[in-house]
Amino acid sequence: MTGDGRLERYADLVVRVGANVQPGQDVVVRAAVEHAPIAREVVRAAFRAGARHVHAWYADAHLRRAALELGPPEELGWSPPHEVAWLESWAESRPAVISLTGNPEPDLFAGLAGELVARSEQRELRRAWIPLVSERRLNWAIASAPNAGWAREVLGEPDVERLWDAVAAATRLDEPDPVAAWRQHLARLEARAAALDRRRFDAVRFTGPGTDLVVGLAPGSFWRCATFVTETGIEHVPNLPTEEVFTCPDWRRADGSVRSTYPVALPTVGALVRGLELTFASGRVVDVRADEGRELVLRQLETDEQARCLGEIALVDGASAVRRTGLVFRDTLFDENAACHLALGNGLPMAVADVDGLRREELLARGVNVSAMHVDFMVGGPDVDVDGLDRDGHATPIIRDDAWQLG
């Protein structure tokens, strides 16, 4: 990051457009120790936006590596109880939460058994986080923190400056007025969501090499995009970048096969799955194939009994600012905004009418999946067509030749 103020503008974008930190609000910045230079700028931006207390909560993946190599196996995956309790308290204290991604050590778990790595994930922390999001308690955002390790993974060399250029392009930070550019972009995504809602599709079909999959939409689902609103009315943009329109599938309705078009980054496992192919029947994954990392996927699917059903469907075309960088970022935050994607695991009640406050069994009965897991995988790209299906099976093109069709 050169001294042109770009880092400060980026931090302001994350704080003001992303989390939309409110005056007097507390803020938690979740970052890896390697993200410290950027976390500090986000902290400063949060104070500039009027935050009361700002806390940087640093993680260090090397601890997990140490626990895997040297710790007692029966304790793998332990979450510090005081951190779990702290997250649970956020339902009341409602801090703004900003998480930084961009894996500084993509090879840290190389050479370790995938099954062990998956077991070392801090599930209790994830379990505590998910209801905060699904119940819309918090204004939160995820943004990336370019660093040498991630640059090496994306570019083949630790050229952090070039990675910053790509991140700036993907997040519209290179526009003369990034906040105005974001307003326009959000309006364009909202128009797409509105067009999808007008058609009242019953299902979406993906067809392409290795892919022919029909995914049913949850009854009462509607299409959403970048902007979320907390239950107290704070608008925020959880993902920077974001290029998708998305909704909640009916976890009971997915049939066919799908080939992932990008490597799949398993969150918190810090490993990539390559060449993933899934077969669904009546909503459930019934077959898993992968060139690399299959056992990690199997382990994720064992999280709970709903983990092998879908929770998200999202549409992105070739005009995406992320796609136009021409890079594979090896980071879900970016790559899921380069192409259409699905997610296994926890569903999106915020994209379904009249389910607020429903409990697990009630949500499941409404077709909204409930799981402690949520893993995105990309299914779109230049060779994949997307159609909306009416209840009678009539198909309407949504994406053809990588371009959005639906007006």
Place this chain on the structure above:
Amino acid sequence: MTGDGRLERYADLVVRVGANVQPGQDVVVRAAVEHAPIAREVVRAAFRAGARHVHAWYADAHLRRAALELGPPEELGWSPPHEVAWLESWAESRPAVISLTGNPEPDLFAGLAGELVARSEQRELRRAWIPLVSERRLNWAIASAPNAGWAREVLGEPDVERLWDAVAAATRLDEPDPVAAWRQHLARLEARAAALDRRRFDAVRFTGPGTDLVVGLAPGSFWRCATFVTETGIEHVPNLPTEEVFTCPDWRRADGSVRSTYPVALPTVGALVRGLELTFASGRVVDVRADEGRELVLRQLETDEQARCLGEIALVDGASAVRRTGLVFRDTLFDENAACHLALGNGLPMAVADVDGLRREELLARGVNVSAMHVDFMVGGPDVDVDGLDRDGHATPIIRDDAWQLG
């Protein structure tokens, strides 16, 4: 740190001789983000010693700087309540606690008003920590994490390798068998403490340039050194390095003036006080002079009403491994082991007979100071003589010409 395994040996020394981590015990490593490379080695050493859970708790002084510059002034010094509660829970969970020092950014608070900097200290965290130590709940240790910023402060250039050499010399890591060298060293310190105890001195007198001070010892006090024992019986060596024998003064008995012989590092303030001179009357500081940082000292003295009385007296001669490095480390952990020192603030009940479990007022009545503050300052050196005084005023040389006299 070159790849000769020195870092791993150092981490083992900190874990096994310092905190003496027990099999099955939980461990907390408190470190700055800049200490991460060394914190990770300590984590690995803790697991090798049989730790169950190891948690790295990272601090970032830049947050404090941001709060000082940009945050609401009325919130300065806020301690995250979940962290305070976590510390309080240690009285029961009893983790081993290893803290790393070595300020990576000695100039971070330069240019900010000292009074503000002092106010930004997280006092609730300190308040929660002190009883854990004084009630001997935990096996804990402080050791340093050499880094570029600290090296620049000590050596005038960011020569981390040379700083490592000095740290290795001060901690006997350069001995063929560091653990055996530590056993010998601990025995030598214990012999000094025993010799002092045999004399049953009533007071200690320091005389030198700008210094003529008599400090009374607390009734029932005895001399201690490197090794502490928790109330559950775990021996540990809280400071690496350690060269001192120390005891608890009677907070009501200090008279005369003293000139500090080193810059004084105020813990958690991240600033140095230079040329400190204090005058005591009946135990209380009645005059403060300093070339630099006087207002920081005044602020510390306002912590509570006992902050201006003494809590520790410690003796170190010129044979100290720290002194022999010839360096001023600008870090209390080292510099207090280069020379005799006193501490203002909280006393040392672990160096007084039969005060276990006494409450504040009872401790004070026994001469043991109780305060939320504990600040060391060096008063010894080549020009400062130390005598033990009997009740009738008879003086016995303890240190002359920088050399230990008492057999």
